[in-house]
Amino acid sequence: MLKPSFSTGRVLVADSWFGSVACALALFKHGLFAVMNVKTATKEFPKDQLLAEVDEVKGNSAEARDARRRRRGKQIAFTREFTVGSRKVTLIAAGHNRKVPLLLVATYGSMLPGDDHVKTWQVRKRDGTVEYHKIVTKQPQVHALYRQWMNIVDVHNKLRQGVVSMADIWHTVNWSERHFAEGLGFWEVNIYKALTYFYSRAFVWSTSKDIAVA
Numbered sequence: 001m002l003k004p005s006f007s008t009g010r011v012l013v014a015d016s017w018f019g020s021v022a023c024a025l026a027l028f029k030h031g032l033f034a035v036m037n038v039k040t041a042t043k044e045f046p047k048d049q050l051l052a053e054v055d056e057v058k059g060n061s062a063e064a065r066d067a068r069r070r071r072r073g074k075q076i077a078f079t080r081e082f083t084v085g086s087r088k089v090t091l092i093a094a095g096h097n098r099k100v101p102l103l104l105v106a107t108y109g110s111m112l113p114g115d116d117h118v119k120t121w122q123v124r125k126r127d128g129t130v131e132y133h134k135i136v137t138k139q140p141q142v143h144a145l146y147r148q149w150m151n152i153v154d155v156h157n158k159l160r161q162g163v164v165s166m167a168d169i170w171h172t173v174n175w176s177e178r179h180f181a182e183g184l185g186f187w188e189v190n191i192y193k194a195l196t197y198f199y200s201r202a203f204v205w206s207t208s209k210d211i212a213v214a
Helices: 021-029 047-054 062-071 141-149 152-161 166-170 175-198 208-213
Strands: 011-014 033-037 075-084 087-098 100-106 117-124 130-137
Touching: 011 141, 021 033, 021 075, 021 087, 021 100, 033 141, 047 075, 047 087, 047 100, 087 141, 100 141, 117 141, 152 175, 166 175
Parallel strands: 011 033
Antiparallel strands: 033 100, 075 087, 087 100, 117 130
């Protein structure tokens, strides 16, 4: 799938299904940079040292809540140089706490200040008024980059299956038919995303019916 992008110097952002030191180095070997979440594939990755500084503080006591507030925004990183073929690359193992830890392995990016992470929410009170809340958390550039792009696949999946999938409507029981139905779902969402990207000012596409008619 990535072969067309080999040797282009593009940056791959990937979740923990792919994130590991070995994967980051393999991508670099093929001319690609990486920023990936690491959870379980921790060979040669300093997970324990990172979590010692940025791990989640659990508990409901006043002390635990205060500790969570003080830890939010904390960051730490280690670097290590690897030789890949005839080239050298500096790999970053970075951790950041935004209430819960985010551990990254990267061959691209830095720990310089990135865009703040802003979380907003509202609470409707019994008298009908609404309270607006906001938490702003400082974060490094590499973590800001990951959080900006990490949910692209999740958004696609939600559009394809968030309400009801084509395969479920079809009531398929045969694997080949279900595979075909899921393929139709992929195509439908790809077309929808392309139309909203290239023609966002000209059209409003809101339903599967709109896409089918188009």
